[in-house]
Amino acid sequence: MNPSERGKFSLKKFYKEYTFVFSFLVLVVIATFINHSFLSWANLSTLVLQASIKGIIALGMALVIISGQIDLSVGSMTALVAGTGVVVLNKSASASLTLLFCLAFGTLLGAVNGLLTNRGKIAPFIVTLATMSAFRSIIVQLGQGGPFNIDMSIVMSFRMIAAGKILGIPNLALIFVAVTAFMVLFVKYSKFGRYVYAVGSNETATFLTGVNVVNVKTLCFVITGFLTGLSSFLLASRLTSITAANVGSAFEMDAIAAVAIGGTSMSGGRGKLIGTFLGIIMLQMIEGILIAARIPPFLTGLVKGVIIILAVIFQRKKD
Secondary structure, three states, X not given: OOHHHHHHHHHHHHHHHOHHHHXXXXXXXXXXHHOOOOXXXXXXXXXXXXXXHHHHHHHHHHHHHHOOOOOOOHHXXXXXXXXXXXXXXXXXXXXXXXXXXXXXXXXXHHHHHHHHHHXXXXXXXXXXXXXXXXXXXXXXXXXXXOEEEOOHHHHHHHHHHHHOEEOOEEHHHHHHHHHHHHHHHHHHHOHHHHHHHHHHHXXXXXXXXXXXXXXXXXXXXXXXXXXXXXXXXXXXXXXOEEEOOOOOOOHHHHHHHHHHXXXXXXXXXOOOHHHHHHHHHHHHHHHHHHHHOOOOHHHHHHHHHHHHHHHHHHHHHHO
C-alpha cells in the first residue's frame, strides 16, 4: 500500500469512526442559520444544561448497548429514585445523605436489571420492560398519584445545587461534562472498558478467553443505575417537585436516540461515549430547531423515532 493509499484509508476510517462529528457540524450550521445567537456563550451553556440530566443517563445507556443489551427502565427508575429521594431529603434535611441514597438506590435497581438479565437468562428487553412498569407503579403508589414536594424550609438551598453557577457556568453543565470526561477515560483505559467492547463484538469468543461475561454485562446495568441515581438527585434539585406519574417519561427513548445519533452500533461492540455526549446535545438542538420551525410539540416523539431508525439504517450501511 503506497502512502497516498494509506492516507485515503485513514480518512475513510476517521469518517467511519467519527461520523457523528460531521452530523454535529451540519446541525450547528442549521441552528446558526435559524438562530443567529446560537453560538453565543449563554446559549451554548444553556444547551448543555438542558441536556445534562438525560445526558448522564445516556452515558450509561451507551455502555449497555455497546455490550449488546438494552435498558428500557431508566425513565421509570428516575421517577422512583427521585421521588423516594425527596422523601429522604424531607426527613433528613441533608443533601449529602440524599445524594448517597439516590446513588445507592439507583445502583441497586440497576443490579436488579443486570442480575435478572444475565443470571436469570431473561432477555434484557423483557426484563427492563417489566421493571419499567414496576418502578413506575411503585412510585405512583407511594405518592398516591400525587407529587413529591420538597419542604419549603429546605427547598431554596437544595435547588441551588442545580440552579447554581461556578464562574458563570451552570453547575449541571459542569457536572455533565465532568461525568462524561471520567466515563470516557474509564472506558478507554480500564480493563473493564475493553471487556465491554469485546463482549458486544463476540460474546462467545470473549468467554473462551477467560473473561467473566456475565459479570461484565451485569456491571453495565449497575453503572447505568448509578448514573441514573445521580441524574435523579439532580432532577429533584432542579424541579423541587417530582410528579410520580410522568417525570422521567421518555428518558429511555432520548437516551437510546442519543446513543444511536452518537454513532454507537445498536448491535453492540462499537461506539464512543464522546459520541453519546454529542448525541444528546444534537437531540437538544433538534428540539430547538423543531420549536423554531413551529413543528407541533406532540410530533417530537415521531421525529425522534425517525431519527433512531435512520441512525440504525446508516450504521448498517457503514458496517
